[in-house]
Amino acid sequence: MSRSPGEFRIVESLQQLGKDISAKQLRYHNRRVMVSKQFTFDAAHHLHAYEGKCKNLHGHTYNVVFGISALPDETGITVDFGTIKSIWKNEMEGFLDHRYLNETLPPMNTTAENMVVWMYEQMEAALIKANEEGLMREARTEFVRLFETPTSYAEIRREWMQHENE
Numbered sequence: 001m002s003r004s005p006g007e008f009r010i011v012e013s014l015q016q017l018g019k020d021i022s023a024k025q026l027r028y029h030n031r032r033v034m035v036s037k038q039f040t041f042d043a044a045h046h047l048h049a050y051e052g053k054c055k056n057l058h059g060h061t062y063n064v065v066f067g068i069s070a071l072p073d074e075t076g077i078t079v080d081f082g083t084i085k086s087i088w089k090n091e092m093e094g095f096l097d098h099r100y101l102n103e104t105l106p107p108m109n110t111t112a113e114n115m116v117v118w119m120y121e122q123m124e125a126a127l128i129k130a131n132e133e134g135l136m137r138e139a140r141t142e143f144v145r146l147f148e149t150p151t152s153y154a155e156i157r158r159e160w161m162q163h164e165n166e
Contacts, residue, residue: 033069035078036066037066037068037081039063039088043096043099044100045058047109064144065145066119066143068142079139091126112146115146142158
């Protein structure tokens with residue numbers, strides 16, 4: 001019996017590994033794919049050598065987006081979203097969420113432009129370690145975008161970080 005693609009139906013049985021699909025079929029391709037994960041944190045800071053409202057202590061609800069690429073493993077997963085979340089929780093969130101950034105981050109003016117590079121460095125270091133431990137296949141940070149307000153963000157990209165290091 002033929003059904004049209006948009007027709008509603010109840011699944012009669014769940015696909016089973018080893019019966020309906022083989023382990024070799026799980027990885028459909030071997031191409032680099034990027035996944036993104038987003039986090040929110042609240043923090044206070046002030047800027048040095050700046051004449052404007054931001055020279056005073058104030059706070060933001062920041063939103064950060066990480067773009068991570070890798071090659072798929074044997075199950076077809078490039079980077080598990082849970083792994084990105086673990087890196088965020090273990091390597092960065094403690095320095096950022098509900099913190100006074102001027103004292104928890106390395107010595108820097110706590111601009112979005114400086115903070116986004118620090119976040120890139122933290123994520124990249126964690127991914128290098130994960131690659132060495134065999135948890136991912138050639139995972140790397142492609143970009144980090146840090147929103148200071150809903151309409152204003154700073155972004156760093158892999159090619160800019162690499163170009164500056166040459």
